[in-house]
Amino acid sequence: MNTFTHMLRDRDTPFHAQHLIDGRWQGEADVAFHSYAPAQNSALPWYFPEAGPAELAALTDSAAAAFSQYRHSSRAQRAAFLRQIALEIEALGAVLIDTVMAETALPQARVEGERGRTCAQLRLFAALLNEPADTVYQSAQPQRLPLPGPELRLDVVPLGPVLVFAASNFPLAFSVAGGDTASALAAGCPVIVKAHNAHPATSALVAQAIDRARRDCDLPAGVFQLVFAQQHAFAEQLLQHPVVKAVAFTGSQQLGLHFQRLIQQRVVPVPFYGELGSQNPLFLLPDQLAQHGDSFAAALAQSVLLGNGQFCTRPGLVFVPEQAETPALLQTLAASFNATSSVTLLTPKIAESYRHGCALLKGLEGVMTVAMGSSEVGEAGCQVLPRLFVTDVALWSDLPQLQQEIFGPATVLIRYRSQAELLTILPSLHGQLTATVYGTEQDLRTHAALVQQLPDLAGRLICNQMPTGVEVCAAMHHGGPFPASTDLRFTAVGTAAYQRFVRPLCWQNFGA
């Protein structure tokens, strides 16, 4: 148990371990729902409440009331609010970093980097709001023949209250004040965040920062709310509630598809933006391997192990050519993986699922485990060992299990003998967030057919860089064909993310 956890045991919690509903912290802590330290595989002494019907009614009433005001807020007001949230998050200081580390076992540099990205995202949307709105205006044409032309103004307006399901693997950047919340608030939508159970204390701290900013900016109480619920039943009711006008979700394919089915059953369906996982196939081409095999191996190992292998853009399927240099590549990679120790995943469930997925792969005929990290303590609780698997593309159609995402520090090398072999299996690959090609100029010329097929596969195509690392800017697209996302027309990262929460509205003859 680290010093920080001891310290917190000895004093009051630095946050309200409660729901934030209608501007008030409320709810009785439930002994069954507590924060958890994955590094120590032990409960943290922070208890949180479980939401029920009363919270559901209060949240939705408050969000509806807030929308009637917040929809009319100016772009400058929203920009000021987003900037103030960033300042308040920064003002939380070390206690935020320590809390995230305690709840996620992510290293300090990563957590600090993620805080920086979270605040940068908030400021990016603030900057966007300081630009003029996307309005298309057409003057009246009273003299036009055969009919006069009306005056038209095309605007975008917010959809209404947005429900955000926070992600486990980005406790800050895809969580309470993450990209979904920032873009929905920028769009003029009140937000209800369903906190992720894996980092409730972090969630409460960030919610406190947002609430301070909200009060400072004199915005209605229901503009931002946070709710805790371990039971899916609560989330299921909330996402079917008529006040909720859009839902953003980052999580497992199984839960995401379950939520999508429920949303489709609503009398009035609403947009559902689910990010449900991706294996991020990577295609290493022959000349690249011959000329730059070592630097590729180093970059790949680093990318797979980054953030303990818990990035949604981690390359999980790596197609490598079968040629003279292939054994050396495998050896170098195996050495990297063998040299690792155990890493801590975010929750016992994620770790269990990782071990289960690895065991399943290991048991398949034609799949070899060529490397594995080592550790005295072995694999238990949240601790797992990185793994490197190898198989051959000729077995692809016999091994549908290869397309089951293993979330964690593992990857599968798939040897291929020709571009033709790759082109054959390409149409069977599921939709992906990213697809990457590593090749020399010569490779790219000889493999033009492959590159030409990649657009069908993913939302972002990458050349000679690893897919981990998602730039937050206007030129980014983070999404992709199903199941990478449930709506391939929209991005979860970058300025265009706000378009998920607006709709066009045309004003005819109302004056400029």
Next chain:
Amino acid sequence: MNTFTHMLRDRDTPFHAQHLIDGRWQGEADVAFHSYAPAQNSALPWYFPEAGPAELAALTDSAAAAFSQYRHSSRAQRAAFLRQIALEIEALGAVLIDTVMAETALPQARVEGERGRTCAQLRLFAALLNEPADTVYQSAQPQRLPLPGPELRLDVVPLGPVLVFAASNFPLAFSVAGGDTASALAAGCPVIVKAHNAHPATSALVAQAIDRARRDCDLPAGVFQLVFAQQHAFAEQLLQHPVVKAVAFTGSQQLGLHFQRLIQQRVVPVPFYGELGSQNPLFLLPDQLAQHGDSFAAALAQSVLLGNGQFCTRPGLVFVPEQAETPALLQTLAASFNATSSVTLLTPKIAESYRHGCALLKGLEGVMTVAMGSSEVGEAGCQVLPRLFVTDVALWSDLPQLQQEIFGPATVLIRYRSQAELLTILPSLHGQLTATVYGTEQDLRTHAALVQQLPDLAGRLICNQMPTGVEVCAAMHHGGPFPASTDLRFTAVGTAAYQRFVRPLCWQNFGA
């Protein structure tokens, strides 16, 4: 039976009464599937084939093959194709106008106007394609700290083959070469049109024009295909086919929702753009009635009766204030409606549904039929009489039937006593394509609360103009909250309509 029909009986049909699949006219005519003349309530001597499994396979194979080429066509090539289609439609000349009139009983001026609009739409998208593409570019930032910035280019790419269900009420502008087809072709998507059964000969003629343009532009056969099917089973299989990547539908709420459920059952769901009907509520305010009652009455009667009452933007619920001038308004409107003769609707089914809806309203306690057109022949076949109903907003919650759209030349006046009464019922109104307010400056000030609520109701808000008449331009939005449309984020009319058929794709480190 008119001269034109006689004439056609005596010579060969001026079109191929066949499917257009993979660039070839094919299919054996089925005696059960023929064209129909609503004005004469009689069959036309034009027989069409019914598609089955062989057509399904051929259509989808050809569309997939065409997409692999058409997706790489330049913007200039697509623009030339769209312009050529417009020219070929115009080159059809009088036979097109005559055929539409025979199949729809729409008046000549309307049909000619609609042809003009259809060609203007094609040229609008061509002009859009001659503008630079919407690309966002960010240069690499190799020196950036803590990490270098990658080069990024955000592009839009076509979704893939689009299935278009043509509408009954716009045989040209929302049909074979209508807005859905034009915008999908502009986006780079091959199109399969399921012809509307109400105007198959018109559909074949227009398909012939498109096919000529396609050959002229040397584009692959499957870029545009037309298929006939009276049986829903064929359409149901086609919209679940994996090659189809988006579906656009204009039609009844019942059929649209059925199709939507089938699409949601696909393993990989695809965008569904359904336009399912709208009543287009109109709010007449007190001072406007006092000062401009007569001109309002004239404009309303004209708007309701336009195109035989078969516009999706026809005002079907008209809220009028209860005041001294109200009886005179009712009298003027009643006189207009009473002076009408029977009108011909598009199909026997639409006419039957109109008569059924009117009978249902007439039977409701508290709803009065205050005016009805008159005709010696009465109502039968496709012929119906315009009707004006009156009721009171106080009865609103007892009369949910008021929100069942009656497609045809009828409208319901709903008297109200105060703005408060309107604000009470507003949240219960279904989603609409348009909502209209008629008021003087004073009215708009005193009814600011009402106007402020309108955005939730519709996709287009109109002040002191009738909602019929949809401008085709960049500032238009034709869509709205469910059930007016199934996706309120997208428009079916105007340049933004192509956005329904593209998705973002980010290229990282591929060079400018």
